[in-house]
Amino acid sequence: MTVLTRRIGGAELEVIVADITTLGVDAIVNAANTSLLGGGGVDGAIHRAAGPELVAECSMLHGCKTGDAKITRGYRLKAAHVIHTVGPVWNGGTRGEDDLLASCYRRSLELCGKHKLISVAFPAISTGIYRFPAARAADIAVRTTIEGLALAPTLARVVFCCFSEPSARLHAEALSRHGGPCAD
Numbered sequence: 001m002t003v004l005t006r007r008i009g010g011a012e013l014e015v016i017v018a019d020i021t022t023l024g025v026d027a028i029v030n031a032a033n034t035s036l037l038g039g040g041g042v043d044g045a046i047h048r049a050a051g052p053e054l055v056a057e058c059s060m061l062h063g064c065k066t067g068d069a070k071i072t073r074g075y076r077l078k079a080a081h082v083i084h085t086v087g088p089v090w091n092g093g094t095r096g097e098d099d100l101l102a103s104c105y106r107r108s109l110e111l112c113g114k115h116k117l118i119s120v121a122f123p124a125i126s127t128g129i130y131r132f133p134a135a136r137a138a139d140i141a142v143r144t145t146i147e148g149l150a151l152a153p154t155l156a157r158v159v160f161c162c163f164s165e166p167s168a169r170l171h172a173e174a175l176s177r178h179g180g181p182c183a184d
Contacts, residue, residue, distance in 0.1 A: 003162075004172040006179035008146055013158045013179060015171040020161040021049035025119040027071070027081035028161075029108050031126065034063050036070065036084050041128040042163075051076040058084065067103035071111045081115065083108045087126030090133065098140060101126055105144040106151065113152035120152075121159035124167050135170050142174035 003015040020028050020042060031042045036058040038047035047054055053075045061070050061084075069085035085108050088100035104125050112120050122141060126132035138160075145158060160175070162168035 003168045004175055006175050008179055009149055011149055011155050011158055013175060015160045015168050015175055017162050017165055017168045020121055020123050021045050021077060023121045023161060024078040025121045025159060026117040027083050027120045028079040029122045030082050030084045031123050032084040032086050034086050036061055036064050042123045046082060049077055050074060067100040069107035069111055083111050085125060087130055090131040101132060101137060101140050102144040105141055106148045109148040109151040112155055116154045118154055119157040120155060121161045123161055134167060138170035138174045142171060143178050146178050
């Protein structure tokens, strides 16, 4: 279900409520842990849907640092690629959590640019078991993505794929604050 769409430069930014593993985009972003070998939430769902080949490829990447991102094939997913990024665990906001979360989006966009991707879908990184405050995370996600679009000039579609309607409302509010006029 599409909640809101905005055109920013050459890209359409969209907030939807859906299962990210079902999207037919060039890449889906995985809210991964540092091992990249699967876990709970979005990470577990992506690994289950992609199949065991994803774990095999991830094991060759030797993990990922918080705030960084790495790319793999999508295997059994509709998405051709998975961009794995490690969001910060919320510790009260005094340990650089905002900057680390913003880095997740920037690094993912850099990979989109490097691989000349046309479309990407982001989950609400760090808002599950990592306990990042959802409204704050949505604002950082949208603002950083808009600021970082120049890193991926081939992107024509960016999806903020929310698992719940409350998360989608927060992303839509952030997109309304930071985005341009409604797309027709």
